Amino acid sequence: MQVSEVRRTRRIGVIASLFTGVLVASLSIAGAAFASGSTVHPVSSAQTPAWTDGKTVTVQYAQNFFCDTAVASNAPSGCEVGTDATRGPVANADRSTLYVLVPLFSNPVPAPMCAVASCPNHPLNIDLSRIAGALGAAPGAVGDVALPAHSHILDGAAGGWWDVKIVAVTNESAWAKLAAGKSEAVMNSLIADPSSGVLGPIPTNMYLFFNVVGSHR
Numbered sequence: 001m002q003v004s005e006v007r008r009t010r011r012i013g014v015i016a017s018l019f020t021g022v023l024v025a026s027l028s029i030a031g032a033a034f035a036s037g038s039t040v041h042p043v044s045s046a047q048t049p050a051w052t053d054g055k056t057v058t059v060q061y062a063q064n065f066f067c068d069t070a071v072a073s074n075a076p077s078g079c080e081v082g083t084d085a086t087r088g089p090v091a092n093a094d095r096s097t098l099y100v101l102v103p104l105f106s107n108p109v110p111a112p113m114c115a116v117a118s119c120p121n122h123p124l125n126i127d128l129s130r131i132a133g134a135l136g137a138a139p140g141a142v143g144d145v146a147l148p149a150h151s152h153i154l155d156g157a158a159g160g161w162w163d164v165k166i167v168a169v170t171n172e173s174a175w176a177k178l179a180a181g182k183s184e185a186v187m188n189s190l191i192a193d194p195s196s197g198v199l200g201p202i203p204t205n206m207y208l209f210f211n212v213v214g215s216h217r
Helices: 003-024 027-033 129-135 172-181 184-191
Strands: 046-052 055-061 096-103 151-154 159-169 198-216
Touching (some): 046 172, 046 198, 055 151, 096 184, 096 198, 151 184, 159 172, 172 184, 184 198
Parallel strands (some): 046 151
Antiparallel strands (some): 046 055, 096 151, 159 198
8 A cells, every 4th residue: 555545544444433522422413303304405505605715605505415315325315425426416527625624623713604404405324334443433324414503614716616625623722723723724824733633625526516606804
């Protein structure tokens, strides 16, 4: 195995272990509230905030999410964490990226843009079985967990289908820096610093469809 692949494997293992407290804790939420459904009912006019290029923008979700069913998933949504999709919703080799920022600590300020399993046109649940070993869990125990609370960083102001990657944030200081910077560049600078508490990105087989429809500082 090449050095770069070893480092990538270790990084994913660290991220996965940090997800234990947030995502495994949400198993009871997934089982109690969301077991019968895998998506928020699609709403073409639904909106949420996102950060990009130093500002807060408004994005509008014109379609429901897409998860590559060629990638095995135990979640009703068909979505999973730990590997890239083998195909996307459309034939487009140069998709934009949405980074899902997941706070792995209590009471983040500012509050995440989406509460647990609440964002419109997102899946309600995801499969963590591909990283179960790093979680110290049996694959069946983490095959269907609630989508965690999160915020969004975009790699630009494009529209259409966005490839989703997850970034773990382990402390309030890093979360505050991301909220102040509001950009992929600030996020990447924190990821490059091993002591920052920002780890990722970790791939998923998920895509979201939205357009940037407004912005403000």
